[in-house]
Amino acid sequence: MxxxxxxxxxxxxxPRCRLELEVEDNQIVNVSTSPIKKCPRKxxxxxxxxxxPDRLNYPLKRVxxxxxxxxxQITWDEALDEIAAKLQTLKDQYGAETLxxxxxxxxxxxxxxxxxxxxxxxxxxCGQAQICHGNxxxxxxxxxxxxxxxxxxxKLQNTRCVMLIGRNPxxxxxxxxxGIEEGMKKGAKLIVIDPRRSESAEAADLWLQLRPGTDCxxxxxxxxxxxxxxxxxKAFVTNWCxxxxxxxxxxxxxxxxxxxxxxxxxxxxxxxxxxxDIGGLGRPGRLRAQSRHHQQEITGIQLWRVGAVQQILQxxxxxxxxxxx
Numbered sequence: 001m002x003x004x005x006x007x008x009x010x011x012x013x014x015p016r017c018r019l020e021l022e023v024e025d026n027q028i029v030n031v032s033t034s035p036i037k038k039c040p041r042k043x044x045x046x047x048x049x050x051x052x053p054d055r056l057n058y059p060l061k062r063v064x065x066x067x068x069x070x071x072x073q074i075t076w077d078e079a080l081d082e083i084a085a086k087l088q089t090l091k092d093q094y095g096a097e098t099l100x101x102x103x104x105x106x107x108x109x110x111x112x113x114x115x116x117x118x119x120x121x122x123x124x125x126c127g128q129a130q131i132c133h134g135n136x137x138x139x140x141x142x143x144x145x146x147x148x149x150x151x152x153x154x155k156l157q158n159t160r161c162v163m164l165i166g167r168n169p170x171x172x173x174x175x176x177x178x179g180i181e182e183g184m185k186k187g188a189k190l191i192v193i194d195p196r197r198s199e200s201a202e203a204a205d206l207w208l209q210l211r212p213g214t215d216c217x218x219x220x221x222x223x224x225x226x227x228x229x230x231x232x233x234k235a236f237v238t239n240w241c242x243x244x245x246x247x248x249x250x251x252x253x254x255x256x257x258x259x260x261x262x263x264x265x266x267x268x269x270x271x272x273x274x275x276x277d278i279g280g281l282g283r284p285g286r287l288r289a290q291s292r293h294h295q296q297e298i299t300g301i302q303l304w305r306v307g308a309v310q311q312i313l314q315x316x317x318x319x320x321x322x323x324x325x
Contacts, residue, residue: 002024004024007019017036037178040174058076059073059076087099098122099117100122101125102126113125156179156183159188162183163192163193164193165194167200184203189206190206191205193208193218206272206273209265214264219310221251221259221274222270223247223254224254225274226310256271
């Protein structure tokens, strides 16, 4: 049978790259490389995931003691019947809430877990949200009305300014750093907000070395500058935003000198980050990327809120789904 080309999408990380599969006799014989040069998939043997002789393709039931590694192959019907019976026994004995389910990041189809738990009667579903994406998802849905999703490389390549908050993609997510580097080659400015002198800070046009835990004050100070110097998109704010007057009043509580004292960042650097010479470069304007460690801070929700509001004022693309350092 002649080889044919099938088109697919890689789900190993968030860019969701389009790939080509060479298929012969209904088996994959080759997988194309990602268009992203720094894709980590090149270190993984793709074909082994499908055709390794030790890959588990059918249910196995333990027939010995734990640790003895003794198993018996059974049918799918037998496995499902036995699992269902055990779940029903647990539910009858302890109640539905005895069951809990955990999930990963959009790779294990959490919506099916949710539906299953709805039918079973348990609310106990947990996952990566508390260390990953929970705060940003709540904030984005509340402020924008939609679920935040991944920042595509193309957006990074075509923006004029990228601001990283506690984020070091050369170390933590090379595919994103590739997009930032391409954007910088086209003249994009890079602002890094981080207590550490990271690889990103080394490459930045402007590095704000703030005192840890003062991110919210810094961003409110920048919002105050954006409003006072009329750097925001007035037409967009007028037509689409609510609560601007209250925001402006709140931001006045964070004048430049006060913010510099709180954050330990020099006033001229804060001014430069917020003003047109670095941050307000017109459309396509600024992409903001925060680290996932912010999800675990006591001020995590507020930090995501104030950062998102800053983006709205300038009508910029907002990125709310980010990796840890």
